[in-house]
Amino acid sequence: MEAAVLKHRTELLATTAGTCLLVALLAWRLLEVLRRRWFELAAKIEEVDATHRQLLQSEKLAGIGQLAAGVAHEINNPVGFVNSNLGTLGNYSQQMITLLEKCRAGQASESDFAAADFDYLRRDLLELLNESREGLGRVKRIVADLKDFSRVDHAEAQEFDVNAGIESTLNVLSNELKYKATVIREFGELPPLHCIGAQLNQVAMNLLLNAAHAIAEHGTITVRTGHDATHVWFEVADTGCGMTPEIMQHIFEPFYTTRPVGKGTGLGLALSYDIVHKHGGEIRVSSQPGEGSCFRVSLPRTDTASVS
Ligand SMILES: Nc1ncnc2c1ncn2[C@@H]1O[C@H](COP(=O)(O)OP(=O)(O)OP(=O)(O)O)[C@@H](O)[C@H]1O
Ligand SMILES: [Mg+2]
Structure with missing residues (x-):
């Protein structure tokens, strides 16, 4: 009788131990799956974060591109007229030099001054210089604003x-x-x-x-x-x-x-x-x-x- 009880207990113990082992094994497998999923998820989060950062960077670059186009337009205008003024001033200088050389040789007459439209030259020369100075001032201000805007420092x-x-x-x-x-x-x-x-x-x-x-x-x-x-x-x-x-x-x-x-x-x-x-x-x-x-x-x- 005692032997039968002992046998039954042993069997019960073995079954319980087996079940425990099975549960432990399952739990271990589950933990392993969870651990793997966790690492996968962490990698995905890192990936999404990197893409996000990249996107923000490309938006910044797109913004800078748009800005650059606007600024180029703003700068082009004064640079354009300063350039044309310099051409005219070059012509005026040439005419003035010719007149001065004639004066130096003692050959200049009033008709030479009239032919070169000297009074007009003198007036326009100052106007072109002032206009060019104002144009360059505008470029300088735009560059300063741009520097302020980007606060590169x-x-x-x-x-x-x-x-x-x-x-x-x-x-x-x-x-x-x-x-x-x-x-x-x-x-x-x-x-x-x-x-x-x-x-x-x-x-x-x-x-x-x-x-x-x-x-x-x-x-x-x-x-x-x-x-x-x-x-x-x-x-x-x-x-x-x-x-x-x-x-x-x-x-x-x-x-x-x-x-x-x-x-x-x-x-x-x-x-x-x-x-x-x-x-x-x-x-x-x-x-x-x-x-x-x-x-x-x-x-x-x-x-x-x-x-x-
Ligand atoms: N002031 C506004 N008036 C009306 N709709 C607006 C205004 N500001 C934003 N929106 C709406 O919000 C949307 C998203 O704006 P967001 O600035 O994020 O992108 P976007 O202007 O479409 O493109 P971008 O990336 O060039 O800025 C716009 O497409 C527009 O529908
Ligand atoms: Mg927008």
């Missing part, structure tokens, strides 16, 4: 004058905006903001370009700035086409665009959202279809805002 977060940043962005974009809109500035007094200025300029640029694109013929873009105890803000309001609530739901998604194929990449607002978010701020949007839109960027006023 300041890639790190530091004290930044938001009004000045918006002003240089408006100047750099003047070619894109002037045919589309009258720009109204309603700038408030602002305390310096601890941020990466070039990035904020890029946000302002995206909002201004979107505003210009939303206007079909000619409209108004109003740029306002201000601050309260905790935040500095700036906003770009336009009298463009506006957005339906359905469109507004998607505007910050990468690649969402309602612009024709090949015109927009749909990354401008995604990039702007990223930048503002990194500065601890937010972008608010209000819009009415057919009436216009207003984008407000609000950034915390703190010297310790973590900017990554």
